[in-house]
Amino acid sequence: MASVLLNDAEKTFILHGVEVDLRCDGRRRGDYRPMELETDVVSTASGSARLRLANTDILVGVKTEIDVPYPENPEEGKLEFFVDCSANATPAFEGRGGEDLANEISSRLSRAYQSLPLAPLCIVPKQACWKLYVDILILECGGNFYDAISLAVKAALFNTRVPQVTGSFLDGGSVDLEVSDDPFQCWRLDITKAPVLVTLSKIGDNCVVDPTAEEETCSVASIVVAVLDSGSLTAVIKIGEGSVHEQTLIETIKTAQKIGVELNSSLMTALNQEESLGPKRQRFGFLK
Amino acid sequence: MKELIVSTCEKNFIRQAVSQGKRLDGRKFDDLRKLDIKYGLEWGSCVTTLGSTKVVAQVSCDVQVPKTSRPNEGLLFINVELSGMASVHFESGKINDAEVKINRILEKCFRESKCIDLEALCIVAEEKVWNVRVDLNILNYEGNVVGCCSIAALAALAHFRHPDVTSTGEGIIIHSEAERDAIPLTIHHYPVAVSFALFDQGKHIIHDPTALEEHVSDVQLVVCVNSYRELCGLYLEGSSIKTVDLVVRCSSQAAKIAKRLVDYVRDTLQEDQNVRNSNMQVPGLVSCVNEDSLFALSQERLIIKLTDRELQEKIKELTTETEEKLDVEMKDCSNEDMKIVSTGPSSAELVSNLDVKVGLGDKNAWMVDEGGDYSSESENSEVELVQEVSRHEKVIQLELSGDSEEEEVTVLKPENLEQRDLSQKLPKKKKSGKK
Amino acid sequence: MDLISDQGLRVDGRRAGELRRIRCKLGVYDQPDGSAYLEQGHTKVLAAVYGPHQIRGSRTKALQDSVVINCQYSMATFSTGERKKRPRGDRRSTEMTMLLKQAVSAVIKAELYPRSQIDVFLEVLQADGGNYCACVNAATLALIDAGIPLREYVVACTASLANGKVPLVDISHLEETMGGPNLTVAALPLSGQIAVMEMSQRFHIDHLEEVTQLALQGCRDIYKILDKAVKEHLLETGDFFPQLESN
Numbered sequence: 001m002a003s004v005l006l007n008d009a010e011k012t013f014i015l016h017g018v019e020v021d022l023r024c025d026g027r028r029r030g031d032y033r034p035m036e037l038e039t040d041v042v043s044t045a046s047g048s049a050r051l052r053l054a055n056t057d058i059l060v061g062v063k064t065e066i067d068v069p070y071p072e073n074p075e076e077g078k079l080e081f082f083v084d085c086s087a088n089a090t091p092a093f094e095g096r097g098g099e100d101l102a103n104e105i106s107s108r109l110s111r112a113y114q115s116l117p118l119a120p121l122c123i124v125p126k127q128a129c130w131k132l133y134v135d136i137l138i139l140e141c142g143g144n145f146y147d148a149i150s151l152a153v154k155a156a157l158f159n160t161r162v163p164q165v166t167g168s169f170l171d172g173g174s175v176d177l178e179v180s181d182d183p184f185q186c187w188r189l190d191i192t193k194a195p196v197l198v199t200l201s202k203i204g205d206n207c208v209v210d211p212t213a214e215e216e217t218c219s220v221a222s223i224v225v226a227v228l229d230s231g232s233l234t235a236v237i238k239i240g241e242g243s244v245h246e247q248t249l250i251e252t253i254k255t256a257q258k259i260g261v262e263l264n265s266s267l268m269t270a271l272n273q274e275e276s277l278g279p280k281r282q283r284f285g286f287l288k
Numbered sequence: 289m290k291e292l293i294v295s296t297c298e299k300n301f302i303r304q305a306v307s308q309g310k311r312l313d314g315r316k317f318d319d320l321r322k323l324d325i326k327y328g329l330e331w332g333s334c335v336t337t338l339g340s341t342k343v344v345a346q347v348s349c350d351v352q353v354p355k356t357s358r359p360n361e362g363l364l365f366i367n368v369e370l371s372g373m374a375s376v377h378f379e380s381g382k383i384n385d386a387e388v389k390i391n392r393i394l395e396k397c398f399r400e401s402k403c404i405d406l407e408a409l410c411i412v413a414e415e416k417v418w419n420v421r422v423d424l425n426i427l428n429y430e431g432n433v434v435g436c437c438s439i440a441a442l443a444a445l446a447h448f449r450h451p452d453v454t455s456t457g458e459g460i461i462i463h464s465e466a467e468r469d470a471i472p473l474t475i476h477h478y479p480v481a482v483s484f485a486l487f488d489q490g491k492h493i494i495h496d497p498t499a500l501e502e503h504v505s506d507v508q509l510v511v512c513v514n515s516y517r518e519l520c521g522l523y524l525e526g527s528s529i530k531t532v533d534l535v536v537r538c539s540s541q542a543a544k545i546a547k548r549l550v551d552y553v554r555d556t557l558q559e560d561q562n563v564r565n566s567n568m569q570v571p572g573l574v575s576c577v578n579e580d581s582l583f584a585l586s587q588e589r590l591i592i593k594l595t596d597r598e599l600q601e602k603i604k605e606l607t608t609e610t611e612e613k614l615d616v617e618m619k620d621c622s623n624e625d626m627k628i629v630s631t632g633p634s635s636a637e638l639v640s641n642l643d644v645k646v647g648l649g650d651k652n653a654w655m656v657d658e659g660g661d662y663s664s665e666s667e668n669s670e671v672e673l674v675q676e677v678s679r680h681e682k683v684i685q686l687e688l689s690g691d692s693e694e695e696e697v698t699v700l701k702p703e704n705l706e707q708r709d710l711s712q713k714l715p716k717k718k719k720s721g722k723k
Numbered sequence: 724m725d726l727i728s729d730q731g732l733r734v735d736g737r738r739a740g741e742l743r744r745i746r747c748k749l750g751v752y753d754q755p756d757g758s759a760y761l762e763q764g765h766t767k768v769l770a771a772v773y774g775p776h777q778i779r780g781s782r783t784k785a786l787q788d789s790v791v792i793n794c795q796y797s798m799a800t801f802s803t804g805e806r807k808k809r810p811r812g813d814r815r816s817t818e819m820t821m822l823l824k825q826a827v828s829a830v831i832k833a834e835l836y837p838r839s840q841i842d843v844f845l846e847v848l849q850a851d852g853g854n855y856c857a858c859v860n861a862a863t864l865a866l867i868d869a870g871i872p873l874r875e876y877v878v879a880c881t882a883s884l885a886n887g888k889v890p891l892v893d894i895s896h897l898e899e900t901m902g903g904p905n906l907t908v909a910a911l912p913l914s915g916q917i918a919v920m921e922m923s924q925r926f927h928i929d930h931l932e933e934v935t936q937l938a939l940q941g942c943r944d945i946y947k948i949l950d951k952a953v954k955e956h957l958l959e960t961g962d963f964f965p966q967l968e969s970n
Contacts, residue, residue, distance in 0.1 A: 084800065086797060087844035091779060096812075139846070287746060287762075520923075543928055
């Protein structure tokens, strides 16, 4: 993680604040920072979303492609994550500097997204299926990547329009597919089974939600929980070098579950609200 | 990549020379260096030499799946390698800027200008096409590498033939050279890259710059033109230029040069074709190696233009004495500050006439050894009277006269070794030649 | 498909000498010292400037009398029609990085910051032709936002030739790939100096002059738009330029 330099006095200050449920920006331990979400920002992608979580800015683009399914899952589509840490976020990400972080995030995301059913993406079993490339671009680092990325990914998948396959021909063993060019002839993915990641950072003896970059530097360990809107968990990941007590872990997971359910429902509300504005809504992108 | 380090005085010298209309190697501003193309035994291989810059090009092909966006076209891939062999300043392995620049210019010149008919390279649409690959290796980096590479690539592509192919129902059969003749590539037009170095806000335009001139120049401009006066690529690097018509002028000049170069390439191709047709032994690249100079990269000696009448006369005297050809050109001028002083056979020195000698150096105080011939001294005596050897007075004369390139060797005969007594003072043998 | 119809309209409805719509915003992010977002038609670009700061990495790169300018051009994988496998590191991106550095070096007053480094990072979010131009324009705005002294704006524009006779300005991706030549020029609009000139595909030398002049005119027009945006931004963010209100 792009770490911020803090001296001991600052760390102590943050630690003491968290103990009394008062964080540096005035939030409580369980409060999120204000978020801004907009979908359909990039027209070259089949679906896209941009999420701003205070200082963290994530842009996600989803592209669809026809591919051959894996032999062990012949009736399922494919989902691939790719994270790119842009140098705009911090000069340390120049060239291949952000590769470690990127690989880490993409592998954890794939683990968490195992709950998403890929069967609807299949076209012709064993021969053709849709492959979704979810490309995540980190534009600014303000702490709490996992939450922001998962929200943006869910929103982008909600926004994704997969073209309709209008015809398929068997041509000497191989399949020739006819895909519709009409932008209105497409179907949307069902993302009810897409998880949302909630990060809880352990600072001192308490856990805080949505840590800022400074708070992340103070915390020894974080627990990331992937929660579905029904409350079930798909993944629990522990990051950081510190250790967590068994009891703390169980409590943290329970807290994360509650938060996750809330987060999911607010996300869906926001997405539906945006959808209700209609296709002619004004798109701001980065201009606002 | 290590930077080519040029000293300030070199830079100033070149700039001044350019502003006076002169170049280091005596060429005029629009003279190209000697261009030579030699083809190898295989189709599509050639070595191109432009002055000291040397490039090896090899064209090869294989069958591949075409791009999904263009299922009926073959593929053309150009790859330029700039390794440590080319110049001390390049590190092999890491991609450096110069390599990327040359790669991109050549891609623009050949691939994006569509000089080769790619549709003719299609074997089975959407499944199999020929992938033509041009590999260029730069052997010596001495200026205008882009131009040399483009000529090499062009000659190699024009020379190349790919095997004939027939498609059966299920697959394709690639015929060998013995079964069926190989097919040459269809080339629509012949583009070449011409590079210029601009000095002084474009007042002086130099064609075919050497590496030093390129480095010192303000702006480097590469123009890719074909023989029909069509621009295929343009690349401007360095500080900004004032006006557009500079570029336009360079482009028209480039067009003329391009025509000449393309004609030359065509001529060499024709020659090679004649040789092959007449079933003579194809020389291949062997002729590149047998060069008459000892060092493959030997440079022609600098042509110094001296402008003093006195100097000329002195030089004439010296020339008649030693019968050696000095590369000195005479011109009329009057410069009485300098005079020539002869310091021995085939050596002379410019000495200032001025009273003020600060910074000009004093007359050479090295004395030339009177006894010039060392071959038979060891036979004369055991103990030699050693002359006073101080650093300033001892001059080892290198006689490189005539055809003999062998150094004069002192042969120690066995009789001399036995005669020497350890109690005696060891004679100081004058070693000849190497010092 | 004709690049220009009989009525003189291009594929997207513009005339031959018309630029695409340009929208921009300075100061998009807080973390970089200067940032800018620019949209030129459908091409969207984000620029971030860090610096001047101490040289990162090896200190040997430091120049005694001028600043080291470090650029990076990167394209998002979803920015092009066909997904790009790698955002940066391929030849085209490296070439763009070099050209960007050349353009930016032409305007930054390098002698003011010896032994320091200025980073300029470009991220293309959506590519629809004229990527390099949008990047150069965005970089200029980001540099102004960062407060780095510049000699002038550096503005870039593309031009092409349709059907072999009509010059077009500010070409889109479709027009680029349709086979017409593309000439990219990065110029300093007030002094008329050309910092970068690059061309691909082919056209006859006789047309070079008029196409270049059109590109330079495009640069001057873009400069007016950018300048206006900068002044508006200053009005919004700073209230110590009262004299600008009268402009």
